Amino acid sequence: MTKLTAVYVKNAKPGRHADGKGLYLLVKPKPGKLDEGGAKSWLLRVQVDGKRRDIGLGSFIEARKNSLTDTSATISIPLLHRKMLTLGEAREKAALLRAAAKAGLDPVAERDKERRSVPTFRVAAQEAHKVLKGGLSARGGEVFIKSLENHAFKALGNQGVDKITAADITAALAPIWTTKPDMARKVRQRIGKVLNFAHSKGWRPMEAPSKSVSAGLPRQPKGGNYRAMPYADVPAFVAELQADVATSGRQALLLQIFTAARPGEVRAARWGQIDFTKRNWNRPAELMKGFGAPPHTLTLNAAAITLLQQVKGNHEPKSDDLIFPGKAGMIMSDMTMNKVLRAAKRPYDAHGFRSSFRDWAAENMPGIPDPVAEAALAHTVSDKVIAAYKRTTFIDMRRALLEGWGQFLACSSKGVSEA
Numbered sequence: 001m002t003k004l005t006a007v008y009v010k011n012a013k014p015g016r017h018a019d020g021k022g023l024y025l026l027v028k029p030k031p032g033k034l035d036e037g038g039a040k041s042w043l044l045r046v047q048v049d050g051k052r053r054d055i056g057l058g059s060f061i062e063a064r065k066n067s068l069t070d071t072s073a074t075i076s077i078p079l080l081h082r083k084m085l086t087l088g089e090a091r092e093k094a095a096l097l098r099a100a101a102k103a104g105l106d107p108v109a110e111r112d113k114e115r116r117s118v119p120t121f122r123v124a125a126q127e128a129h130k131v132l133k134g135g136l137s138a139r140g141g142e143v144f145i146k147s148l149e150n151h152a153f154k155a156l157g158n159q160g161v162d163k164i165t166a167a168d169i170t171a172a173l174a175p176i177w178t179t180k181p182d183m184a185r186k187v188r189q190r191i192g193k194v195l196n197f198a199h200s201k202g203w204r205p206m207e208a209p210s211k212s213v214s215a216g217l218p219r220q221p222k223g224g225n226y227r228a229m230p231y232a233d234v235p236a237f238v239a240e241l242q243a244d245v246a247t248s249g250r251q252a253l254l255l256q257i258f259t260a261a262r263p264g265e266v267r268a269a270r271w272g273q274i275d276f277t278k279r280n281w282n283r284p285a286e287l288m289k290g291f292g293a294p295p296h297t298l299t300l301n302a303a304a305i306t307l308l309q310q311v312k313g314n315h316e317p318k319s320d321d322l323i324f325p326g327k328a329g330m331i332m333s334d335m336t337m338n339k340v341l342r343a344a345k346r347p348y349d350a351h352g353f354r355s356s357f358r359d360w361a362a363e364n365m366p367g368i369p370d371p372v373a374e375a376a377l378a379h380t381v382s383d384k385v386i387a388a389y390k391r392t393t394f395i396d397m398r399r400a401l402l403e404g405w406g407q408f409l410a411c412s413s414k415g416v417s418e419a
Helices: 006-010 087-102 106-115 122-135 138-149 167-178 181-200 211-213 231-243 248-259 262-266 283-291 301-311 334-343 350-364 368-375 391-412
Strands: 015-020 025-028 031-047 053-062 280-283 294-299
Touching: 006 167, 015 087, 025 087, 031 087, 031 106, 053 087, 053 106, 053 280, 087 106, 122 181, 138 167, 138 181, 167 181, 167 211, 167 350, 231 248, 231 350, 231 391, 248 262, 248 301, 248 334, 262 294, 262 334, 294 391, 301 391, 334 350, 350 368, 350 391
Parallel strands: none
Antiparallel strands: 015 025, 025 031, 031 053, 280 294
16 A cells, blocks of 8 residues: 655655555755755665565656656656656556566666667667677678678668668668679678667667568669670770879779689788789688688789789788778778779779670680689589599699780780780
8 A cells, every 4th residue: 555645755854755565765855954855766675586676766756747848748758767757657667667576577677678778770780790790700890890881871870770670771772782782782681680689689679670671672683783894905904004003992903803803802802812932812711701602712823913012012011911901901992993993984893804804714715614714713613524623733724714814914004914
């Protein structure tokens, strides 16, 4: 049975005043006036796992005014979140926490769950990155957060992570869904990881949407979605790049053309992967797994070796140093190499040079089996005959193929053929 009334609480003297069922009003004396009531607050005494717990509920407020100056009247604030309570509200809040304790829950945790602020997607992504990067390679951790910075933060970064819907995710992915399908799929997956992480932290009531996101996006093109420069035009373009001022973007694009590697592999390449003696680029699993391929050794032709020596110069980089670092030493933006093409007024994609190489190989290297060219591109080789070749022969065939490509590129350029 309750004992307190609104009038009693308003005029309560200093001390502890019981309302019943474990709810108490605590009244502090006014400064200098020990017999007059000052600040008032609510406390709940409850049994949790057989032990007594005293839980603060908030300060006393006489009544809520229905005016613009009373934020609780204009903003819907959950009861457990309120820090100023009337007598009636204190009783309701106490009842909720008593029920939680009886159900085996921690009433303090239940109280604080509502008080916990929900972060923005940007902050949640940064927190997820701190936790998840422990299971990723250094490169994988960098790419995870960088891709979200480039393709998700603009649309989602300032939104509360609990409010993000399938429509929001669809809108964020739309600009790159058909133009950069590989990257778009990775960004979608990483957005999902952040939202699921937020769900595990109690910041979000549900996991990331899946089917509804798919329903809101168009079908991605199958192959041929990268605009490729005709291979006959590539040597002149290489000569143009070499004649221009050397920048990280131009040099990275040159290495990508010389090796027919993926742009992402070039951007993430590190000096420790380069074997100048054997003229190989040993790409580890963590570099290749993002492209669905196992560890891969790419043979370096004379053009690539000369370029790498020019980039290296006289200094001795650390094994883990990026060959083409971006801002603040991080991985170069995935837009940098395409910006070089845009600046040169070429309507092609950096990734398309792999198709240029493949077309050249098919038409100009008839003595090299097609599966060898596929292996040079780090594609899966399914041909049983080629798969049966000794590894050394396989490497030699790929080396001959890429050397031929380098010589072809040098036919309209200066300096490369001299290497």
